[in-house]
Amino acid sequence: xRWLLFKDLRILRxxxxxxxxxxxxxxxxxxxxxxxxxxxxSKPKVAFANLVPPDEATISVGGRRLDAATYASELFDAVDAxxxxxxxxxxxxxxxxxxxxALVIPPDVIDRLQATLSLAGGEPPTVEVYYSAENPLKRxxxxxTIDATLADANKALxxxxxSEAASYLNLIVAGGSLSLPVVGEVDILGxxxxxxxxxxxxxxxxxxxxxxxxxxxxxxxxxxAADNLNVSKPILASISTPIxxxxxxxxxxxxxxxxxxxxxxxxxxxxxxxxxxxAGMLALEREEHVFGRLVRxxxxxxxxLVEKIALAGSCxxxxxxxxxxxxxxxxxxxxxxxxxxxxxxxxxxxAFAALGAAIGGVTRDVRAASLLAFMLALPIAALALVPxxxxxxxLYDAIRIVxxxxxxxxxxxxxxxGLSGGSLVTPLAHLAALTVAFTAxxxxxxxxxx
Amino acid sequence: MAAPRTDALPAxxxxxxxxxxxxxxxxxxxxxxxxxxxxxxxxxxxxAGKTTLLQILGGALVATSGTVSLDRxxxxxxxxxxxxxxxxxxxxxxxxxxRLEKVxxxxxxxxxxxxxxxxxxxxxxxxxxxxxxxxxxxxxxxxLLGDPAVLLLDEPSSSLDPRxxxxxxxxxxxxxxxxxxxxVYSTHNVAEAxxxxxxxxxxxxxxxLFTGTPAELxxxxxxxxxxxxxxxxxxxxxxRGH
Numbered sequence: 052x053r054w055l056l057f058k059d060l061r062i063l064r065x066x067x068x069x070x071x072x073x074x075x076x077x078x079x080x081x082x083x084x085x086x087x088x089x090x091x092x093s094k095p096k097v098a099f100a101n102l103v104p105p106d107e108a109t110i111s112v113g114g115r116r117l118d119a120a121t122y123a124s125e126l127f128d129a130v131d132a133x134x135x136x137x138x139x140x141x142x143x144x145x146x147x148x149x150x151x152x153a154l155v156i157p158p159d160v161i162d163r164l165q166a167t168l169s170l171a172g173g174e175p176p177t178v179e180v181y182y183s184a185e186n187p188l189k190r191x192x193x194x195x196t197i198d199a200t201l202a203d204a205n206k207a208l209x210x211x212x213x214s215e216a217a218s219y220l221n222l223i224v225a226g227g228s229l230s231l232p233v234v235g236e237v238d239i240l241g242x243x244x245x246x247x248x249x250x251x252x253x254x255x256x257x258x259x260x261x262x263x264x265x266x267x268x269x270x271x272x273x274x275x276a277a278d279n280l281n282v283s284k285p286i287l288a289s290i291s292t293p294i295x296x297x298x299x300x301x302x303x304x305x306x307x308x309x310x311x312x313x314x315x316x317x318x319x320x321x322x323x324x325x326x327x328x329x330a331g332m333l334a335l336e337r338e339e340h341v342f343g344r345l346v347r348x349x350x351x352x353x354x355x356l357v358e359k360i361a362l363a364g365s366c367x368x369x370x371x372x373x374x375x376x377x378x379x380x381x382x383x384x385x386x387x388x389x390x391x392x393x394x395x396x397x398x399x400x401x402a403f404a405a406l407g408a409a410i411g412g413v414t415r416d417v418r419a420a421s422l423l424a425f426m427l428a429l430p431i432a433a434l435a436l437v438p439x440x441x442x443x444x445x446l447y448d449a450i451r452i453v454x455x456x457x458x459x460x461x462x463x464x465x466x467x468x469g470l471s472g473g474s475l476v477t478p479l480a481h482l483a484a485l486t487v488a489f490t491a492x493x494x495x496x497x498x499x500x501x
Numbered sequence: 502m503a504a505p506r507t508d509a510l511p512a513x514x515x516x517x518x519x520x521x522x523x524x525x526x527x528x529x530x531x532x533x534x535x536x537x538x539x540x541x542x543x544x545x546x547x548x549a550g551k552t553t554l555l556q557i558l559g560g561a562l563v564a565t566s567g568t569v570s571l572d573r574x575x576x577x578x579x580x581x582x583x584x585x586x587x588x589x590x591x592x593x594x595x596x597x598x599x600r601l602e603k604v605x606x607x608x609x610x611x612x613x614x615x616x617x618x619x620x621x622x623x624x625x626x627x628x629x630x631x632x633x634x635x636x637x638x639x640x641x642x643x644x645l646l647g648d649p650a651v652l653l654l655d656e657p658s659s660s661l662d663p664r665x666x667x668x669x670x671x672x673x674x675x676x677x678x679x680x681x682x683x684x685v686y687s688t689h690n691v692a693e694a695x696x697x698x699x700x701x702x703x704x705x706x707x708x709x710l711f712t713g714t715p716a717e718l719x720x721x722x723x724x725x726x727x728x729x730x731x732x733x734x735x736x737x738x739x740x741r742g743h
Contacts, residue, residue: 054600062588065627340582344643347561348573349601 052358055350059332059362073328073366077320077374084316084378095193097130098144098153100137103161110165117211130196138179145183152193155179217284224277242280246273306471313378314470318462319432321371321396322403326424329363329407333493334420342500352497356408356490363404364397371396375466384470392469398482399462405489406458412496435460458485511570512537512650512683513558518567520553520707527553528707531567535651535683535700540674542698543687544734546743549704551687552655558685559653577649577682581656583640587629591620591639594628595646602647614642617676634665638672645676652676654686658693666690670697695730703734705743 063070109116133150135141141153156178163176180197182190222229226241240248249270256263306314336342336355346352372393379386407424414420435454439447454460465478513535520528528550535541543551556562560573585594595611604610615621618638620631628636637657644652654673658666674697677684688694694701695715703711703718711718719733722740 054597058586058589058593058597061593062586065588339586340580340584341586343561343580344578344584344598345601347559347578349598 052350052354055345055355055358056362059358062332062335073324074370077317077324077370078377080316080320080374082377084312094131095151095196096149097132097193097197098135098141098150099130099132100135100141100153100155102138102158103156104158107158107161110161117208128200130200142181145181148183151183152190152197153179153181154197155181213287216287220280220284220287224280242273242277246270246277249273306467309382310384310470311467313375313382313384314463314466315436317371317375317378317396318399318459318466320374321367321400321462322428322432322459324370325363325367325400325403326407326410326428327421328366329359329404330411330414330420330424331407331417332362333359333408333411334414334417337500338416346497353494356412356493356497359408359411360401360404360486360490363407364401367403368397368400371400388470388472391472391475392466395462395465395469395475395479398479398486399458399465402458402462402482402486402489405486405493409489409493409496412493431457431459435463455481456485458482461485510537511535512539513685514568514570515558516568518554518557518569519565520550520557520562521565526707528557528564531704531707531709533702533709533712535685537650537683538677538681539683540677540697540699541683541685541702542694542700543685543702543704544689544691544694545704545710546738548706550707551704553707554704555653555655555685555687558651571651574647575650577644577647577652579641579644579652579654579657581659583628583633583636585628585636585639585643588627590625590627591615591618591631592624594639595642598643599646604646604648610646614646617645618642618672632665634661634668637661637665637669641669641673641676645680645682648680649682651683651685654684656687656689658688658690666693673697691731691734703737705738705741710741710743711737 109118111117133144135144135153138155141150141155144150145153160176160178163174166173167175178201180194182193221227222239222241224242226239226244229237229239231237249266253263253266253270256266333356336345342355345355350358375392375396378384379389406427410423410427411420414423431454434450435457437447437450437454439451441447442450461478461481465475465482467473468475468478511534515534516532518528518531519526531550531554533541543554545551553562557564558569558571559576559578561578586597589597592611592615595614596607599607599610612621615624618635618641620635620638623631623635628639631639637660641652641654641657644654652673657673658669661669670693673684673686676682686698698715700712700714701718702709711721713721715730718737719730722733722736
C-alpha cells in the first residue's frame, strides 16, 4: 500500500494547480476569518440629517433642561455617521450607495417631545429612517442597528425623566425647596413633615375635642400617602426597563460567535480537502483504467480504499490543523486544548475521507467525482447549520437525522468540544461509526468495477 | 516468426470452461491448449465471449464451471486501454508496478523492460506525452513485469493507427519468440489475427467454433482466397449459423 501512497503523492506533486488550491484555499480562508473576527464588525455608514435648529435642541423636564445632542451621541457610537444638512441630501446618499441608510431628525421633534413630556397631547415625536432596498441583508443590518440605537437613546431619555420624576416624589414625601421659573425658590412642606405637624397638634388637644378624630384621619392619610409614594419610585423605575433578562444555556457549549465562526471555517475547509482528494484520487484509478489491473491481485479493493482514505485524511488533517493553529493564534484562544482539537480534526478528516471514497467509488472519472463531492458538500454543511426552532419541529427532526448521517455536524460538535473543553467521547464515536459506514459503502460500490 | 514449441508441456490448458449470467450462457464448454511461445488470437463477432474468456483466464472473473491450469501469478494481463498513470514517467510506471508485483530486482527488471520496449530514451517522459502506440507498449510491458508464462491482451491494437499496430505486433512477437511467453489476445481485426497469430480460436455466442491456424480456417470454408481472409472468416461464421 505504501507504494500506492508514494505514487499518489508523486501525482499530487505533479499537479501544482490542484495542490496550490488545496493548500492555499484553507489558509486563505483561515486568514480571512481570523482577520474578520479579530477586527470586529465595521459600523454601517448612515447619513444623518439633524434638522432641529441648534438653539432649539433642548427640552425641559421639570426644572431641568436636557440637551438632545446628548442622546444623538448614542447613535454615533453604533454607526459611521455622514452628516448632511437636508432630508434630500440624506436620501441622495442612500440612493448613490454612499450610505446604507439615512436617519432624519425633523425640525419639530423637540417641540413634540416637549409636548409629550408635559402631557400637552399631540403627535408623539418621530424620526425618519430611509433604507436602500437593493439588498435585503443590508437593509436588515442597517434597520437592526438603527432600531437598537434608537432604543438606547429612548432608554437614556426615559432614565433622565425617571430621575426627574423621582426627585419630585422625594420632595412631596420628605419636603424641601423647589426652584421655579419666575417664582424662584419655594419651600415644600412634604407629607412626612405635614403628618408630624398634625400629630403634634393632636397631642395638644383635649381628649374630648371634636377636632381630634378629623385630625387623626388627616395624619393617617399623610402617613399612608408618604409610604406609598415612596414605594412608587421602584415601580416607576421598572417602567423604563419592565423586563430584565436572565440567560441560561441548557444544551451545547457557551461558544462565542467568533469561535463558532472559526469552527465552521475549519470544518468546511477540512471537508472540501478530504472529500475532493479521496473522491478524486479513487476516481483517477478508473479514469486511468488502472483499477482493474490493481485489483487483479496487486492490491485488494479494501487496501485501495484504506490507502485513499489515509491519503485524503492525512492531507486534510494537516491542512486543517495549520489553519486552526493560525486562527487560534489570531484569536488568542490558548494552546492548552491543542491535543483535543487535533484529535477531533483527525477523526473528522478520516470520516470525510471515507465519505469521499464512497463518492469516488460510485463515479467513473475525476470530474464527476469532484462535481458530486461539491454538490453533496454544500447541502450537508447548510443543513448542519440550521438551528433548532428555526424550522418546523418535524422538518427539524428530519434535518437532524440527515445531518447526523454525514460527518459535518459531528465534526463541528467534536471541534467545539476540542476547543471549548466539552466531552469528545460522543462526537468522536459518531465520527468513527460514520467512517466505518462510508468505508463499507465505498467497498460495496467498488464491487461493481473490474 | 519462429514456430511455437509445441513439443513442450503446454503453457496453458483450458478444459470445459463455462460462464453463465443467470439464464444467459456467456461461455459454453470451451477447451484448448496453448504451447509455450505460441500466439493465439481469439476472434468472433460482438458478444461472442472473447473478453469473458480472457477475464476468466486472467483471474478477473470466476468461471461457472471448468478449469484453467494457471494461477493468476503466472498470467500477465494487458487491458484494452493503457492502464498506466499519465502523470508518471515511463520508468516510474514500470517501477511502481514492479514494486506492486513484488519482483525480485526492481531496477534490473525496469531496465530490461525499457530495453525491450525500446523506450529507454524516453524513460523520463510522462506517459501522457507519449503516442498511443508507445503508451500501449508500456501497457504491455507492465503486463510482462512479473515474467508471466502467459500474456493476455484484450484488443491491444484497437486504438492504434496501422503503423503503430505493426510496431506493437513486432514487439509482442519478439517477446513471444525470445522469452517463450505464450500470448493470447482478442481482436476484431481479422487480418491482424491472420497475420500475427499461430493459431485462432473462433468464438460465437460463447461457443468455441474453431481452433486451428488461419490457413486451416480458410480450408474449412471450402474456398481459398489468399487476398480475402476476412471474407473466409465471415463465410465460416455463416456456415455455422452465425
